[in-house]
Amino acid sequence: MVSPQYRALSVGLIALVTLQAFEAMAVATAMPVVARELDGMHLYNLAFSATLAASVIATVLGGRWSDVRGPLQPIMAGVVTFLAGLLLAGLAPTMEVFVAGRFVQGLGTGATQVALYVLVARAYPPAMHPRVFAAFSAAWVVPSMIGPAIAGFIAENSDWRWIFLGVTVIVIPSALLLWRGTVGRSVHEGAAEPAPGLGRKLLYATLTAVAAALIQYGSALKLAGLPLLAAGIVLLAVSLPKLLLPGSMRAARGLPTGPLLRGLAFGSYTAAEVLIPLMLKYELGLSVTAAGIVLTVGALGWSTGSWIKGRGMIGNMAALRGGAVLIAAGISLVTLVLIDPVPLVLAHLGMAAVGLGIGVLHPTVSVLVLEMSKEGEEGNNTAAVGVGESVFTVVAVAVSGALFTAAAQNYAVGLAFTVALAILGAVLAPRFVHSRAAGTMEGTAS
Numbered sequence: 233m234v235s236p237q238y239r240a241l242s243v244g245l246i247a248l249v250t251l252q253a254f255e256a257m258a259v260a261t262a263m264p265v266v267a268r269e270l271d272g273m274h275l276y277n278l279a280f281s282a283t284l285a286a287s288v289i290a291t292v293l294g295g296r297w298s299d300v301r302g303p304l305q306p307i308m309a310g311v312v313t314f315l316a317g318l319l320l321a322g323l324a325p326t327m328e329v330f331v332a333g334r335f336v337q338g339l340g341t342g343a344t345q346v347a348l349y350v351l352v353a354r355a356y357p358p359a360m361h362p363r364v365f366a367a368f369s370a371a372w373v374v375p376s377m378i379g380p381a382i383a384g385f386i387a388e389n390s391d392w393r394w395i396f397l398g399v400t401v402i403v404i405p406s407a408l409l410l411w412r413g414t415v416g417r418s419v420h421e422g423a424a425e426p427a428p429g430l431g432r433k434l435l436y437a438t439l440t441a442v443a444a445a446l447i448q449y450g451s452a453l454k455l456a457g458l459p460l461l462a463a464g465i466v467l468l469a470v471s472l473p474k475l476l477l478p479g480s481m482r483a484a485r486g487l488p489t490g491p492l493l494r495g496l497a498f499g500s501y502t503a504a505e506v507l508i509p510l511m512l513k514y515e516l517g518l519s520v521t522a523a524g525i526v527l528t529v530g531a532l533g534w535s536t537g538s539w540i541k542g543r544g545m546i547g548n549m550a551a552l553r554g555g556a557v558l559i560a561a562g563i564s565l566v567t568l569v570l571i572d573p574v575p576l577v578l579a580h581l582g583m584a585a586v587g588l589g590i591g592v593l594h595p596t597v598s599v600l601v602l603e604m605s606k607e608g609e610e611g612n613n614t615a616a617v618g619v620g621e622s623v624f625t626v627v628a629v630a631v632s633g634a635l636f637t638a639a640a641q642n643y644a645v646g647l648a649f650t651v652a653l654a655i656l657g658a659v660l661a662p663r664f665v666h667s668r669a670a671g672t673m674e675g676t677a678s
Contacts, residue, residue: 241355241413242367245348247406249371251399252314252341257379259334262395265387272327279327279334281448284626285441286338288619292437292475294343295615296430298350299608304414306347311407314340315400322396333396342618349614353602355417361602365595366542373535377528436474440619443467444626451630454637461634468623475619487604489664491617493657494597495624497556500653501590503628504563505530507636507650511643512579515570526566530583537591548600549662551592556658558589560651567647589654600664628653 263280267273290310297306317340321333352364383395446464450457473481479488505527512523541551565582568574597617605613628650636646 238356238360238413240409241417242364244406244408244410244413245351245364246367246371248311248344248403248410249348249368250375251403251406252344253372254375254379254382255318255337255396255399256341257375258383258395261380261383262387262392265392266330267327269392270324270327270330272330275327275331277449279331281445282331282335283338283341284622285438285445286335287342288441288444288622289434289437290339290342291346291615291618291622292433293430294346295350295611295613295618296433297343298347298611303347303350303354303611304411306343307351308407308411310340310342310344310347311403312340313337314344315403316340318396318400318403322393322400346611346615346618349598349602350610351414353605353610355414358603361599362544362595363542365598366538368598369538369591369595370535373531373538376531433475436471437619439467439471440475440623443471444623447630448626451634461630468627472619472623475616477613477616480616480620483660483663485663486665487601487613489660490597490601490604490613491620492624493552493556493660493664494594494617495620496653496657496660497559497590497593498621499624499628500559500563500650500657501586502625503632503653504566504586504647504650506629507632507643507646508566508579508583511566511570511647515643516576518576526579526583529580530587533584533587533589534591534594535587537588537593538595539591540588541592541595546592548596549665551596552661552664553658555589555591555593555596556654556661558585559593560654560658562586562589563647563651563654567644567651570644593657597664 259279263276267276267279272279290313294306294310314337317333317335317337319333320336321330324330324333348368352361356364386392386395386398443464446460446467448464450459450461450464453460476491477488478484480491483489483492509523509527512518512526518526537555540546546554562582562585565585566579568582569576569579598614601613601617602610632646632649635649636643639645
């Protein structure tokens with residue numbers, strides 16, 4: 233990755249992923265200040281769901297665009313769109329304009345991320361894919377540790393607008409460096425022929441985004457939100473299968489299980505990370521800083537897991553099944569600290585296991601999806617994994633939160649659901665095995 237042949241490309245790739253990850257992590261810290269200054273608390277949640285909705289739509293578009301025209305066009309278009317969203321949000325005079333900026337950011341992020349995966353498939357030899365995707369994972373972990381702190385410092389001591397405007401200064405040279413690294417590589421042309429059906433897919437992507445937003449809002453409104461929750465689930469049942477791979481919803485052996493497996497694993501991880509800080513603060517009496525340290529241990533575990541997988545120290549099946557088992561076991565260990573005699577150190581050990589599990593599983597799915605895809609299908613298949621991950625995560629957070637509330641704020645009940653998701657992932661992992669030939673659904677046990 234750092235050899236002269238790949239240095240510019242690798243640095244540009246990692247820089248773009250890191251900047252988009254920083255923005256995603258930092259905005260949550262700045263949002264209370266933004267909403268107060270722009271008098272927009274009534275649009276607080278929309279600032280998040282707008283980004284998710286746009287990302288789902290752009291992921292579908294970016295995947296097909298990458299297959300037909302090559303990944304460089306959607307990457308550069310996504311970067312320009314992301315920059316426009318940053319400027320719109322950073323200069324927003326009202327909360328409505330800010331939300332619009334967040335929507336535009338989501339369009340840019342969705343198109344860029346899926347195209348970057350296709351770029352990896354085209355620009356790097358297969359033997360290097362595990363290292364590249366491990367670096368992608370690390371590029372998300374570091375901002376998760378330092379992003380909120382930096383954003384909080386800027387919001388309190390300067391102006392929240394610089395959280396958005398400052399990133400634009402770094403995005404441009406990162407994109408130029410990536411572009412320079414693609415010179416002389418076969419990434420400027422597509423490998424698939426244009427085909428009808430994109431408009432229909434974008435319609436289903438829009439419906440899926442709306443369904444995810446309904447589920448998110450419905451779960452937050454408790455009993456009053458049940459109609460929204462039910463409507464979202466029904467709409468999702470109709471639209472989501474159209475965006476995943478044929479057979480994904482029934483976990484068909486091989487490639488179709490990829491979106492389901494990563495959605496279950498990442499959904500379990502994210503939903504647990506929502507509940508655990510609350511549990512540590514309000515049940516155990518920890519400070520926000522002390523609870524944050526527990527999550528930081530998880531982030532370090534993720535980085536370690538990605539490093540282990542990137543160095544080829546663990547096989548694919550062990551990473552998939554073992555990663556899911558580690559997530560389930562780690563969340564269970566954290567839950568045990570609710571019992572009085574259990575020491576807090578168990579929470580740290582549990583989060584380390586959770587991070588290690590997602591760290592080895594997440595990049596493994598990315599690598600296998602590319603290896604199992606025919607040339608010209610990488611964008612479509614990667615987009616399916618991205619959509620599955622996003623939507624399953626929204627559902628996991630919503631359902632675990634609803635169970636937590638319904639059980640009179642019982643953290644064990646909410647976390648038990650996240651454990652169940654990870655266990656289901658471990659059960660399904662053997663179905664997502666390397667196929668005998670790219671694009672086939674045949675699997676082997678090897």
